[in-house]
Amino acid sequence: MVDKEKLKKEDTLALRRKHIGPSCKLFFKEDPLKIVRASGCYMYDEEGRRYLDCINNVCHVGHCHPHVVSAATKQMAILNTNSRFLHDNLVLYAQRLTSLFPEKLNVCYFVNSGSEANDLALRLARTHTGNKDVITLDHAYHGHVSSIIDISPYKFNHPGGNGKPDWVHVVPVADVYRGKYTDKDHTLEDLATKYADEVKQACEAATKQGGGVCIFYAESMQSCGGQIVYPPGYLQQVFKHVRAAGGVCLADEVQVGFGRVGSHMWAFQTHGPDVVPDIVTLGKPMGNGHPVSAVITTREISDSFGATGMEYFNTFGGNPVSATISNAVLDVIENEKLLEHATMIGNYLKQEFNRLKEKHMLIGDVRGQGMFLGVDLVKSRDTREPATAEAAFINKRLKEQYVLLSADGPYRNVLKFKSPLVFSLDDCKELVDKLDNIMTEMEQAEKAALGKVIVNGSVEHTNHQSQKVSNPSPNEIQVKV
Template sequence: MSEIYSKAETLELRRKHIGPSCKVFFAKDPIKIVRAQGQYMFDENGEKYLDCINNVAHVGHSHPEVVKAAVKQMELLNTNSRFLHDNLVQYAKRLTATLPEKLSVCYFVNSGSEANDLALRLARQYSGHQDVITLDHAYHGHVTSLIDISPYKFHQLGKEGKKEFVHVAPSPDIYRGKYRENHPDPASAYADDVKKITIEAQKNGRKIAAFIAESMQSCGGQVIPPAGYFQKVAEYVHKAGGVFIADEVQVGFGRVGKNFWGFQLQGEDFVPDIVTMGKPIGNGHPMSCVVTTREIAEAFGASGLEYFNTFGGNPVSCAIGLAVLDVIEKEDLQGNARRVGNHLIELLKEQQKKHPLVGDVRGVGLFVGVELVKDQQTRTPATAEAQHIIYKLKEQQTLLSADGPHRNILKFKPPMCFTMEDAKFVVDQIDTLLTGMHGSCTAGCSSLFTSTTIRNGGNSYAECVSESISHINGNACRQVNGFYTESHGVPCKRIRT
């Protein structure tokens, strides 16, 4: 490969010129990737890694059809959407055709953060209200307005983190949440909590503009809301004058297998008022979209403020977006996600029977979480063990991440071309690792790495997108310039991977 710098030089330049808040994967020994194809990434020595985490490379890394479409359009024209262009309208037509009919109006932007910010603006203008209901542990983006509504981030800012206009509803997590799998109707119970928030807010003279939730919580811990929850929430939120925003930035575009959009898992009778898209939409190209109803779009337009986004909806982005849709269709990647996802979940469920560390296996399609616990009854998060596994897997050239509020959930969200063999391969690796951990230092480590340690670690939470694997053993490691230095005082050598 055509390396310009040695890995050490790359690291040194990164320390010098890249913000220390920008973390790398596997900080103790970061990976330098020089090329990637399909579900594989290759480092500077040509070593091949199986990629189980890059949901952005949705149709596979460096997909030739996507590259071809990009090149063809780049050679012709790349300009803003103030000029008429066929790609823009053709893409909007194709994209809205994947959604329920009433979601017919698009705004093209450049990132999931821009999309969620615009969704809030739409909701506020339409409702005339300001307040937002968000789920606990939610992450919706890195711009100021979204950190405000992301408990995943603002919880780290101490007491002043939560603004008055933000209302946090419990995450509809039936494994670790408030209402669990043994509850007769967790969907209604969780929705009732949202209802209570709307009533309480109104009592305090506050007005709800929107409820926002990922169709399935990603950073929040691969949480799949019980079916029927969104319908009931939408009813209560509408009653309060607000709208329902479904954040599909992580989970859209066929990943869930059964449907094209994550929110559709709730049932055909559910349609959000606003849908935001991102990551996989352009297979890595910076693009994103907000889709809403004619009614909301017209209310937004009626403010008199124009909306112009310099790069949003440019012909190159739209050509790429179209190519991604084409490839999903041609290669039946949604079907593949369903088939391979089912297989992966089956294999992981076998692990659950075999290894007491595996507390829960949950997922749909190629969006799967494996929650590790120290004890099946108390469900104490096995955070250090999860970190151990992802570090060991990395040594074995498989990329996996751990996320969730306790960072104890192994998280699968591979490129959609992931195969049955890939699924078998990674689960076998995990099996071997779990087997090796039985009766070794696990018990000793458990007491050292409690979730409290992790939570108070200062640098403990990871910026979302499940890249939390840059964190090592909670507060046991110190940061310098965005790189974790040697962990200090970690008594269990086996965990120091």
């Protein structure tokens, strides 16, 4: 055995390659980080270097929050056991959690991950409706278990995927910037109806093919699709179509729940009081990094599930420690007024990202709400061609400057901001200033490239500024700066 205190980064990486499955990927695979401790919005590597964390929507109230850590250790020292024993922590947390939802969503099932929550939700829906067909949004990701990969185009349409099953109906995500219908040609009201009509057509196909709809799956704001905010009225129309076809409606809040949007505790609430799902799934932020999640549903659906006679239990879901930690997370959200903070920080960052948009043509769109924001990078604002390589280069340069950010969307060209909610104004300024500087470097490199042409394999200078030159690759930029 190797003494972990003497393990160098290359030794850790070698052991990972030897003993961990190769499909388990790391951030920054060319030069992965070895993180040894964290606090608030900061992570520290084995050399003590501090990184600003704009990635971790898991550590929702900040890495190693002392109130959460204290609650966990105290309960761990008293009892942690199978959830099939009666314990107050489970029921008191369920009571508190459901009080934050619309009245009809009052029954909990506690599990251990967002994937498991979405898998259980599918079982609930199939039992309740008697139907099998699922309607899902293009580019959606709802989890890594087999049943949920089947309804996640983000997985089944990519390398290693088997394509969609016959009972899955994929509809265009209501992306008003680069989707099937855009704001170039339509008003937001028209876009809501056009995208909702796609769901209506899927409902008709499911009814003709399989007898009816089982469930409509959607994140309340789509994350892997590129931080997508649906046009107003979209979900309201969709829910009506799905229910008319005998289905139920699910809001996946694994990424966007627990106040990330700032204005509300749950992102589905931003769509108006008439948009109330039949099932809600929770995950990542619920335990601030501790593996706990939940399915919230109606009494009617839970009674249908219970009427089958098949017992359901989850050994670890809602155990005394998990329930204590989850409760402590709600304490912090309330006591530190993190919804208000998310609104303030989100508004400031969105303003600053839009200021950068005025300065840098690389930014095509800024979208999102609260601390769930996306910056869509483009090669041309007219064509909206995605700037994929540029996004990867920016994230690489940010890492070199000790800021951790990621890119997503179907073209990997959307910079995703989803930090812990305790992100400060000073943190915002650090992120924005470094992003501004990197984009300026890229523009300077591109201007330098305009003064060069290749003639017979050699570089010659020219003053033909009108000559059109394609955007330099990240490798070219890296050399020039």
